[in-house]
Amino acid sequence: MTLVLEAAVLGILTGGVYALMASGLTLIFGVMRIINVGHGALVVLGAYLSFALFSSLHMDPFVSLVVTMPVMFLLGVLLQLVFIRPLKTDREALSVLVTYAIALGIEGVLGYIFTTNYVELRGWYETATFAIFGFHITWVYVFGFALCLLILGGLFLMLYRTAFGGAIRATMLNRTAAQLIGVDVDRVAAIAFGIGVATAAAGGVVFGITNAFNPGSHYDLISRLLTIIVLGGLGSLRGAIIAALLMLVTEDITQVLISPVWANFVFFVILVAILIVRPQGLYGVRVRDRI
Amino acid sequence: MSGTPTLAIRPARATALKAFGLALLALLALLLPVVAPDPATTNMAIFTVMYVGLATSWNIMGGYTGYISLGHAAFFGFGAYSFGLMLIHFNVTPGYPPFALVPVAGLLTAVLAVGIGWIALRTRAATFVIVTIAFMFMLQLLGENLVELTGGGAGLGLPYSHDWGGDFFNIPYYYAMLALAVLALVISWWIRRSKFGLGLLAIRDDEDKALAVGVPTRGFKLTAFVISALLVGMIGAVYGYYITYLYPQFVFDPLIGISMVLMAFFGGLGTLSGPVIGALLLEPAQLEFAYRLGASKLYLVFYAAVFLIVILLLPRGIVPSVADLVRGWRRRQMGPTAGGSRKAPAASAGEEPPTPAQQGLASP
Numbered sequence: 001m002t003l004v005l006e007a008a009v010l011g012i013l014t015g016g017v018y019a020l021m022a023s024g025l026t027l028i029f030g031v032m033r034i035i036n037v038g039h040g041a042l043v044v045l046g047a048y049l050s051f052a053l054f055s056s057l058h059m060d061p062f063v064s065l066v067v068t069m070p071v072m073f074l075l076g077v078l079l080q081l082v083f084i085r086p087l088k089t090d091r092e093a094l095s096v097l098v099t100y101a102i103a104l105g106i107e108g109v110l111g112y113i114f115t116t117n118y119v120e121l122r123g124w125y126e127t128a129t130f131a132i133f134g135f136h137i138t139w140v141y142v143f144g145f146a147l148c149l150l151i152l153g154g155l156f157l158m159l160y161r162t163a164f165g166g167a168i169r170a171t172m173l174n175r176t177a178a179q180l181i182g183v184d185v186d187r188v189a190a191i192a193f194g195i196g197v198a199t200a201a202a203g204g205v206v207f208g209i210t211n212a213f214n215p216g217s218h219y220d221l222i223s224r225l226l227t228i229i230v231l232g233g234l235g236s237l238r239g240a241i242i243a244a245l246l247m248l249v250t251e252d253i254t255q256v257l258i259s260p261v262w263a264n265f266v267f268f269v270i271l272v273a274i275l276i277v278r279p280q281g282l283y284g285v286r287v288r289d290r291i
Numbered sequence: 292m293s294g295t296p297t298l299a300i301r302p303a304r305a306t307a308l309k310a311f312g313l314a315l316l317a318l319l320a321l322l323l324p325v326v327a328p329d330p331a332t333t334n335m336a337i338f339t340v341m342y343v344g345l346a347t348s349w350n351i352m353g354g355y356t357g358y359i360s361l362g363h364a365a366f367f368g369f370g371a372y373s374f375g376l377m378l379i380h381f382n383v384t385p386g387y388p389p390f391a392l393v394p395v396a397g398l399l400t401a402v403l404a405v406g407i408g409w410i411a412l413r414t415r416a417a418t419f420v421i422v423t424i425a426f427m428f429m430l431q432l433l434g435e436n437l438v439e440l441t442g443g444g445a446g447l448g449l450p451y452s453h454d455w456g457g458d459f460f461n462i463p464y465y466y467a468m469l470a471l472a473v474l475a476l477v478i479s480w481w482i483r484r485s486k487f488g489l490g491l492l493a494i495r496d497d498e499d500k501a502l503a504v505g506v507p508t509r510g511f512k513l514t515a516f517v518i519s520a521l522l523v524g525m526i527g528a529v530y531g532y533y534i535t536y537l538y539p540q541f542v543f544d545p546l547i548g549i550s551m552v553l554m555a556f557f558g559g560l561g562t563l564s565g566p567v568i569g570a571l572l573l574e575p576a577q578l579e580f581a582y583r584l585g586a587s588k589l590y591l592v593f594y595a596a597v598f599l600i601v602i603l604l605l606p607r608g609i610v611p612s613v614a615d616l617v618r619g620w621r622r623r624q625m626g627p628t629a630g631g632s633r634k635a636p637a638a639s640a641g642e643e644p645p646t647p648a649q650q651g652l653a654s655p
């Protein structure tokens with residue numbers, strides 16, 4: 001029983017990281033109606049940027065976010081301008097292919113520079129633990145969770161308390177109507193993509209400390225992230241967060257009760273089960289023709 | 292699809308030209324192993340013909356109905372594994388007999404596709420794409436986890452014929468792949484000109500309207516999905532027999548799933564010849580780059596670049612773009628007087644009558 005409880009706690013802590021990464025993905029979908037299949041690769045790229053700063057300047061991975069997040073934000077804006085904006089027709093299908101290509105490109109470049117050997121981000125908190133109610137929890141999970149809460153909190157504040165957040169939400173609700181009332185939807189889309197990519201960098205640091213990764217790690221990541229946002233309902237931030245916590249807790253409990261090799265599989269089983277009952281996901285709205 | 296009387300000569304000449312080109316291509320495909328029997332060439336030919344078949348099969352679902360599946364590698368891998376397991380458990384003599392099991396592997400894949408399709412087709416557009424990816428990874432995990440059945444990550448070795456050696460080894464596989472590619476093309480052609488195909492195109496253009504005018508959309512979508520999966524499963528089976536060793540991550544490979552999609556897009560989505568042209572152009576290039584740059588992973592960058600160029604510069608693919616050029620050229624040739632009947636030359640321009648989606652009607 002304690003094992004199950006410990007697994008649940010760990011599931012919530014790691015679920016926070018997935019909630020952060022999935023939020024960026026679902027935000028991008030909500031604003032632009034595109035699926036960013038390259039999100040996993042951008043997370044891995046964020047992790048590698050921190051890794052490079054760590055190996056060259058001995059910068060702490062968490063501290064390196066000060067550098068990597070703005071860089072990744074700019075990269076996101078650039079990717080949106082160059083590759084996503086030119087898509088005029090059939091955006092939804094074409095964007096999947098374009099972002100897939102971005103993922104392959106990132107994987108190829110990272111593979112060329114860093115080879116396919118697994119690496120890991122390091123810090124004292126990676127192994128140091130503390131005890132609470134008899135559980136031993138590694139500091140990194142707490143730091144990671146706190147970071148995610150901080151960024152998610154900032155994201156929500158921005159979305160619900162600022163004029164720009166209002167513009168983003170208006171674009172998510174109805175692009176044409178937002179344009180009519182004077183929202184510059186192209187600018188909103190570019191900045192939202194940048195924000196999504198910047199959160200991927202933050203997710204990448206936590207992912208990189210808690211997992212060994214290589215350039216090919218993005219396949220596993222993106223399949224999980226996509227499952228999470230479909231489960232939560234595409235374009236729903238709240239749905240993504242709840243789905244991430246639900247998935248990771250279930251996964252960690254499966255790991256303890258059944259076997260680690262089946263933990264990943266449960267992810268997809270939950271997705272299938274939910275789709276049979278609710279094809280639009282937990283918080284999704286069933287829109288005619290779209291979802 | 293007969294041209295209007297006034298334009299009868301041009302379509303006839305176009306048809307003759309097309310028939311000649313097709314015959315030449317068929318002759319080339321049939322004679323290739325005789326002309327160039329060295330294993331390096333036949334190996335490249337096997338993979339190229341395989342992707343002709345895969346892209347054509349994928350196009351039956353993705354091109355005609357507009358439902359983009361990125362998880363067709365699930366059916367490819369399932370076909371390969373079910374075929375391999377049958378070979379081992381039924382103790383089939385290696386050589387020609389195993390080819391008889393290829394259709395059985397296809398049927399098993401079709402059964403799986405009914406289940407997957409039933410669930411995945413409850414969703415549309417973006418969600419459908421994601422669900423197909425999820426199923427692909429689900430099968431990859433099953434391949435890795437069911438160690439007693441599949442051998443897991445250590446792989447599954449298939450028996451192969453020791454009588455076939457040297458230059459001959461590749462040849463039976465080549466003709467098997469060619470037969471499947473032709474089968475896929477014939478089925479795709481038949482669907483394209485059937486009432487069923489018309490229903491699929493209606494689903495692509497506006498599913499709700501199609502349903503309203505009486506197209507049984509659910510049944511049609513599922514049928515197209517299953518036909519497409521059956522063909523991919525059979526191709527996967529021959530592939531498995533050819534490479535003789537199956538690993539979950541190499542047959543349930545997302546790159547295989549995306550390659551067939553890229554080729555169909557490159558040639559022209561929803562056209563008959565598009566996927567063929569896409570595969571004939573891209574697969575040899577991909578093999579060449581993987582061979583030259585494979586160790587450094589840079590071939591992925593090349594692949595990504597081709598991808599981005601295709602989609603950003605030719606979003607509708609080669610065939611529709613070229614058809615447009617030809618149409619414009621003809622209109623100029625006929626002079627301004629004939630310009631009034633825009634429809635006639637369009638209908639005679641080729642096998643593919645332009646549809647609204649090809650003309651960029653799809654909603655943003």
